Every structure is written in C-alpha cells, then in structure tokens.
Amino acid sequence: MPLRNTGLKRPKLDWKFLQRFYSILKILFPSWSNQNVLMFATLLGVTILVQLVIYQVGLIPSQFYGVLSQKNYGKFQELVSFAILLILINSVLKSVEQYICSLLYVSWRESLTEDLHRDYFWGRVYYTLNVLRKDIDNPDQRISQDAERLCKQLSSMASRLVISPFTISYYTLQCFNNTGWIGLLSIFGYFVIGTVVNKILMGPIVLTLIEQEKLEGDFRFKHMQIRVNAESAAFYRAGKVECMRTNWRLQRLLRTQRSLMNKELWLYIKSQSFFYVSPPFGVNTFDYLGSILSYVVIAIPIFAGVYDGMTPGELSSLVSKNAFVCIYLINCFTQLIDLSTTLSDVAGYTHRIGELREVIIDIGRKQCDCDPALGEAYNFDSDGEFLNSSSGTAFVLQQLSYKCPLSEELLVKELSLKICQDTHLLLVGNTGTGKTSLLRVLNRLWEPSNGSVEMTTFFGPRGILFLPQKPYLTDGTLREQVIYPLKDIYPAAGSVDDERILQYLELAGVSSLIKRTGGLDEKVDWNWYDVLSPGEMQRLCFARLFYLQPKFAVLDEATSALTEEAEGQLYRTCKQLGMTLVSLGHRSSLEKYHDVMLRLCGGGQWELTKLKMEKHNQN
Template identity: 45%
Template sequence: MEKQHSNSTQSNRFDREFFKRFFRLLPWLFPSWISKPVLLFILLLCLGLLEQYVIYNIGMVPSKYYKVLGDKDQNGFWKQTAIAVSLIVAEAFIKATTTFVSSFLYLVWRDNVTRNLHTKYFKEVVYYSVNVLDKTTDNPDQRITQDVDKLCNTLSQICAPLVISPFTIGYYIYKAQEGSGIIGPVGVLIFFIIATVVNKLLMSPVVKYVFIREKMEGNFRFKHMQIRSNSESAAFYRSGSVEKDKCNKHLFNLINTQHKLIRKEYALHFAVNLFDYLGSIFSYIAISFPIFLGAYDSLSSPDLSALISANAFVIIYLINCFTKLIDLSVTVTQIAGTTHRVVELLQVLEKLKNCQDTKLASRPKEIRGFGWSEMETLMGKDEQDKEENEAPQSPVAAFEISDLTYTAPKSSQKLCTGLNLKFEQGLNILVTGDSGCGKSSLLRVINGIWPEVRGTIDYLVDLKPSVILFLPQKPYFTDGSLRQQVIYPLKEFDRRGSFINTEDALIHEYLEKTDLTHVCERTRGLDTQVEWNWYDELSPGEMQRLSFVRLFYHKPKFAVLDESTSQIGIDAEKAMYSLCRDLGITVLSVGHRDTLKQYHDLELHFSDSGECSIKPIIHKGQNGASIA
C-alpha cells in the first residue's frame, strides 16, 4: 500500500514535469493577446514597474536626510519631508491598486480554468466515469473547487513580481557596481546562487507533501459530506460511534501528513530566514572594501554618510530582490502541488473523453452522441412539440440488442451472455431476476455509461428526453425551483404568451395525479428558488412520484424505469403506469413486484449464472393467448 502511495506522488515535485503541466494551463490563463487576463496582467506589470521607481526614491530618502541634516539645511529639510510624504502616499496607492487588480485577475483566472474543466468534466458522461469507473484520480470535486481556487489566487499574487524581478535585479546590479565596485554585485550573485541551490533541494519534498495533504483534506471533507448527505440513514443505525471512528481515522491521516509537511517546511523556512538576515549585513561588507581602500577619503562626513546610506539601500534592495525570489519558493510549492492536481485531473478527463469518442465513432452517425443538441435546451417545449409533429413518423423501436454480453467494469464475471432484444413501441418489457444478477447493469450498458464485452446495441432514436427518458434507481434532483426539477434535464427557457399558462396547468395536473400538490404548496409556487436539499425534504416515495411527474412532462415515446415504483404503494403504482399508457409511453421496467406484470407484455428474466430468457406475459382474460 505504501509503495502504491509513493508511486502516485513521486512525480508531483518542483521539476520539469511541473513546468510541462503548468504550460498546459497557459491557454486557459491567457486565452488570447487581447483577452481580459492579458490586459490585467499588463496593468499589474506597469504598476509593479511604477512601484519599483517609487521604492527607489523612497530608499534614497534617508541618504538625503543625512545630507540636509549634516549641512543643517532647514529649507532643504522641509522640502525633502514633503517629497518623502508624497512618495509614501504614492506607494500606498500603488500597493492598494496592485492588490485590487490582482484580485480581479484571480477571479478571471478561476472563472476561465473552472469553466474549461467543467466543459471536459461534463462532456457526455465523463463525470460519471471519473467518479465511478476510473479510480486513478482522487476527489475530482475538490480539485475543481478548491485546488483551482488556490492555484489561481496564489498565482495572481506572485506572477507580476516573478516577471519584474529580472529587470529590477539588472538595474540594481548596475547601481551596486557604481557604489561598491564589482565586489558588490558579484558577491550578491554568489550569495543568491548558494541560497537558490539550498532552497531547491529543500523544496521538492515539500511539494510532494503539499500534494498528499490536499488529497487527505479531500478525503476528510468527503467523509463529512457523506455523513451530511446520509445522516438520516446513519441515525436509524445509531452508528455515531462507528462513523466517529472513521472520521477520526481520516483526521489522523490528515494530521499525520500535516506533521510530515511541517517537518519538511521547517528546514525550508530556516534556510529562507537565514539568507534573509544574512543579506541585511552584506551591504555593509560590500561598501567596506572601497572605504577601507581609501576610495572615498575626499568626502566630508555628511557626504560619506549619505553615500553609505544610499549604497546600503541599493545592496540591501538588490539582495531583497533575490531573496524575494527565494521567499517565493514556499509559495511556489503551493502552486506546484495544486498545478499537479489540477492538470492530473485534466489529463484523466481527456483520456476518458478520447475513450468515449473512440466508442461513439463506431456507432451510426445519426445517433453517436448520448444526450441531445443544445438547440433543444434553448427552445421551449411548445417549439419542441411543434418540431416533432412536423417531423417524419417516428421509428417503431428505440433500440435493438444483438448478441450482447457484458460484465461490471474491471470484472471478469459475466452478468449477461448472448442477449437479443428489440424495444418496440407499444410493447412494454419487464426485466426481472434476483438482486445483483445484472438487471440495472443492463440499463447502464443500454445508456452507454458501461461498455459491452461483445455484441451491439443499435439505437434507432436520439437519446433525448422528448424521445426516450431514463429514470434511474436513485432519483436525481438538482438545486433550484420545483419547475427546474420537473423540466430536468432541460435548461430553463423563456416562456411567452399563452404557453406559460399551458405549461403551468400541465405541471399542476401531473402533480395532482401523482398526489404531490402539497409539495408545490411547500415551495410556494413552481418558480420559487428554494435553498433546501430536495433529498432531505422529500420522502423516498415522494421522490419517485416527482420523477414520474418529470416523465409525464417530457412525454417521451419510450421510458426506461429502474425500480421506479419500489417506494410507493400498489395503488400509486397503478396510477403511474396507467398514465404512462394514456400518454402513449412505452416502458422497459426493472422491478421485483409481481403486480408489475399486469402493465407489461414481455418478461426478460435474468438468472444468477448470466443466462437470460424472454417470454410473453399472459394477462387474465386473454384465454391463454400468447403474445407473438
């Protein structure tokens, strides 16, 4: 286990791999030469250069005070005081503006990077694959929400100083050479090289543990989120003691990693502070050589004091420019750790997308995409219905399965072998079998979120909610209003004229037929933006009935139902399936209840060995007649 953990983090260092991964993000950070991030970055550079000019003049203030006070020049003193106050006000203004602009740059960067990750994350069913099927990337949610935030925030604060530093260093090397000769800049350069080498050796272990710490933070947060989402289920088990131990275990792993990180950071902080304070006396060592050699014997005491003060500032600030880069090493470790995590996720998302593209490329052109076009999400349901009514007559089948064999992902146990099935309009199919035999797995394969081992699924319709709708075993509800739950997975659209009343009346009718009018009363209307978690507010039965309201609203030609009536009564089940029949919805249902057979025409039965059989369901009153 330790070896595997080590292999997963061995490349997460401040090295060539970090720079390769960071350059992957540059097109998102700077989309074009005239984009908002570029303009904000240029403004930051201008502010940084202006600040260096002001800082230089502020640094010369003490030497000028030495001069005017040594000469007892009262008018010069007050003039110099006015200049100094003006410079200080200017510096305060520049610093505040720099912070303001860098904060805006951080927000723009976070928005750009997160939106680009969302595009890849929500492409087809990549989000399902990375969370359920692919386990190589821990906590994708944390990487998108927290790691991107840390990366963009930290980078916005240090990007301008990193770019300006070489120019500032070059200028102060020139000024240092004027005051103390070649020994000043050469000594500072040697000092910086030694400090850089030492800090580089100490940085890589810190980067690795920053990466591990972020992973442990995600695991600890996810455990508490799990408790929050399932608190009622845990409460029925009175499992507080067990969950406390599990949370404490995650906390121990996190604290233990932070202890290791603190120990690694100790040596780095010691080196950083050591070189900072050594730099503060180096200016006096550098100026001492020309003074002791008599280069400035001709100067008066006030002039010599002013020279020492000015040269001290130049040398100290030159060292400060170098040590700022050294100080940034601690910050860069945070950037390196988060960059590795963000780009690792990006690489996995791209790999999964390529796998999906390869799979979809083998399907017929007209139905390669799982989902539906953006146009359907933008136009109203009345326009969709009009378009469908004007379209040619729909196919009489949703899909046809030929010689299908499938397993669970990363498993060799066959759940089904050699299945042949055609889901035709008007022919309801019931899928039965013991728990765990592969019934729900069939729906995952049909939907395309699980791969097939052998065989084909020929889709004869577009997989969009107006044609075929899947109701998963665990109902899904997004955040927002009651209307948003009903029209899901469509986006909200503009409703004009009489269509508003038509749609509202339709939704209220379905709420009444599913005995959910009280839910609309609790939300105070269809469009009230509620803040609650729908899973906490609705019972399991209410969630299943609301899922049927969603089905009736879309009124597709086909529906695939996975245990969709397991939490409601027999009478409510009858009402749901009767309304499906009245609306002309052909269903493929997974279920255990015997009462479901009366609403279906064929039974697809799975055995524990992976074999399946199809037989007609003989209803009472048909005199034994079988269905062909």
C-alpha cells in the same frame, strides 16, 4: 503515506510540471485581447510604478544625511514633504496593485474552473471519473479547492516573478557602479547558494503537499457522506462508529500535515490552509545575512580608500545610498528565494489539476470515439420545439455480453433483443443478476464486453429517458424539479406551461408540494432529500417524466417506495401519454402493464417470455 498508483511519474518540478503549467496558462490567457491579459498588463504597469516610487523612497535617507550635515532647514522641509508625498503615492499604488491581484485571482478562477467544468460534465465523463476510474482521487476537490488555491497563489506571485528580471537588472547595474565586481559577485554568489539550498529543501515538499490535499478531500468527503446519509446513520444509532472512522481520517490528515510542517521547517512558510508559522531557520538566515552582506559589500571600496577625499557627511550620504542599492538587490534575490515555498505549492496544485485535465480529456476522447453522437443529448427544431423521433425502435441488441467493470465474470451472455414502440418490456431477476447493469449498458454508461448495443432513437424528451433507481432532485424551485434537466441546459427550448406542470403534479399525486413550497418559482431553503419521503421523491420524478413525455421510458424500480395502487395509477398515466415502458422491478403486479418479460437467471443465462403466453426463447 504513499500516493495512489496512478501510473504517472511522481510530481515534482520537472518538464512535466512545465507542460502542465503551460497548458493551464493557455486557459488563463486564451487570447491577447482577453480581459485577463489586459488586467495583467495593468498590473505590470502599476508594479513598475511601485518600483520607481520605492527607488525614490530608498534614496530619501541619503538625502536626509546630506541636508542635515549642511543644516539646511528649507531643503529639510521640502524633503520631508516630498518623502510624505512618496509614501502616500506608494500606499495608493500598493493598494491598487493588491486590488488588481484580487481581480485577477477571481477572473483566473472563473476561467480555469469553467474550463474544467466544460470537460468534466461533457458526456458521461463525470460518471466515469467518479464511479469507474480509481486513479484520480477527489476530482471535486481538485476542481473546487485546488483550482482556487492555484489561482490565489499565482495572483500573489505573478507580478513579482515578471518584474524581478527588470528590477534585478537595474539594481545589478547600480551595484556594479558603486561596489565593482567584488561586491556584485558576492551578492550573486550569495543568491546561488540560497537557491541551491532551497531547491534541496523544497524537493520533498511537493509530494507531501499533494498527499495532504488528497487526505483533505477524503476527510471532507466523509463529512459530506454523513450529511447526505444522516437519517440512515441515525436509524442505525451509528454515531460512535462514524465518529471513530471520521477521526481515523482526521488522524491520517494531521500526520501528513505534521510531516509537511517538518519538511518546511527550514523554509519560509505561510500555509495556505488554516495555520501560520513564523519564518524559521532557512529564510531568516538568508534575510539577516543579506542585510549584513550589504554592509560588507559597501565596506570594500571604503577600506580600499576609494572615498578618502569625502567629508563625513558626504560619506554618510554615499553609504546610505549604496546600502539601499545593495540591500534592495539582495532583497530582490531574497524575494525569489522566499517564493520557493509558494512555488512548491503551485507545483503541487499544478500537478493535481494537470493530472485531472489529462484524465478528463482522455476519457472524453475515448467516449467520443465509441459514441460520436454523445454530445447530442436533446434534439430541437429551429423554433425550439422538441423533434419527434422517426424510429419506432429504441434499442437493438445483438449477441450482447456484459460484465461489471470491476469483475471478469459475465453477467449476461449473447443477449439479442429489439425494443420496439408499443411493446412494453419488463426486466426481472434475482439480486446481482445484472438488471440495473443492463440499463447502464443501454445508456452507454458501461461498455459491453462483446456484441453491440444500438440506440436507434435519440436521447431526451420525445425520445428515450431513464428514471434511475435512486431519485435525483436538483437544487432549485419546484418548477426546476419538474422540467429538469431542460432549463439550465437549453433555455431557448420555449416557455414553460404552468398549467401543464400543475396538471402533471396532480397526476403524479404531489400537488401538495405547491402549497408546501409556496409556488412553482419560490426558492426553498431546505434540502429536498431531507423534506420529501422516498415515495414523494419517486412521484415527483414521475411528474418530471410526464412533463418531458419521452416516446420510451426506462424505469429502474421507479415505484419501489409506492403502493401497488399508486404504482398502477402512474403506469396507466405513462401509457395514456403514449410512452413505451421498459421497467425493472420485482413485483408481480408489474406484469399486467407489460407485453414481454426478460428474466436474467444468473451465470450469464437469460430467458425472454411473452406475458400470458408460452416461453418462446431461452438461452
């Protein structure tokens, strides 16, 4: 299954990988005084101690040969005690090493994920990436899962990669002293051959791994879609068709996994998902050949007569010592070869996360160029109070033309309009004429095709707020639903007035939620979308609007699930609180709450009418 055409090079171990990996390292190690640097330095220190202990443990067998050949019982007891002590120390150091790796994994994941979150949630990047851009698959999976797996893989291999040059250098010197050039060149030649073979086998794996992760995200998204829309699907009795479509996504995923397993057949693989495959041909071959090669290397000086003057006991001790040095040097190289599969996983995750970061940064840069004040969503004074807008105008539209980003046909042509305070505007038109699209353009979610849109009042409480067509309820308490999005973004905005919240819940007609939830600050263990009816969700969003009290409220069919009587009560309350309304709706009953009506006629045409007065402008 080919990857989507992203316009980027096919991911592999190349210069692009190094660039992306380096950019990620700068996030994991932002400064020399950062805790990640300190933990990694501690890990290196512990790893060095482990290597020193392993060296001493490796010499123990040769010492046993010497002691036993001499039948020295006292030294034998001392050697046994020393060996047990080394083993205990090695066990403790190994546990500490694993513990520090785990801490590094958690700390790295925190740093990388929060960095992705900062850019992902900046401005409207998350909207553009999920709705308008189609070149990045499953950004949620890349942030939540791929970042986690990358950090786990790095924590498992980082210390080995960094310490390997030192251990290889030391054991290379020891091997040269014991076996000479012939033995050393044999071991290095063995490593070069193993590296080339693994490079050839590893090449196709990176791309397949990336495709597998994409399909994992698609499969998980399908289940999330069912979870979110379970009631709607149940009304359609759509269990069988959804089962078929979900199984289809599963089969695509499994085919790719089988392909990946076939390509990894010749490599040592330990899958990061949910299955384990024992070491197959490639690594088994190098592991077992390495053990045989060590004795071949040792045999060269023995058969050459270098050690003819030694007794059998001394020769056994020497062979044991030299065998350990050669085998451990080969083991150091073998570990690097074994890391090839881990490195291919790291490359795959690095490309996915690096590609995501590049697109996110590019989107953010373009949006910042188009809207320099994008990040200034809410305005507060030095005491944490909302600033009042000095402008009596919300939007100024000049010769505005816009279209759907995925279409070339204009929805509206050359619309000129000024939305002012105390002049309530009603937006009407048939389905597909661009009503909600106009609100997207006003909120800068979409860019206009021609003309200009100027927001002359700041966005937020005491300024302009939008109520979207689909009510959005966050996770949290009832209080957090009403004051959203203030608490988590601006905790210094001032204390929340419980009396006001209760008053606005009453005005919105959802005061019964206080009893159902157990209070404003009681945690609920259910999904708001599953418990509340569509009408209750819309009422709760109006309670939020009453609390935030913007000067201008843009309502996108915000009362479609309510009766005309309830709708009238909510609209009258908005006016009593001083809000100027910009409403989108189909009901004729809305006209009495507005002063001007903008009708979108389709084909780019529009007409502006003063309600209860003659039509005064038509395009």
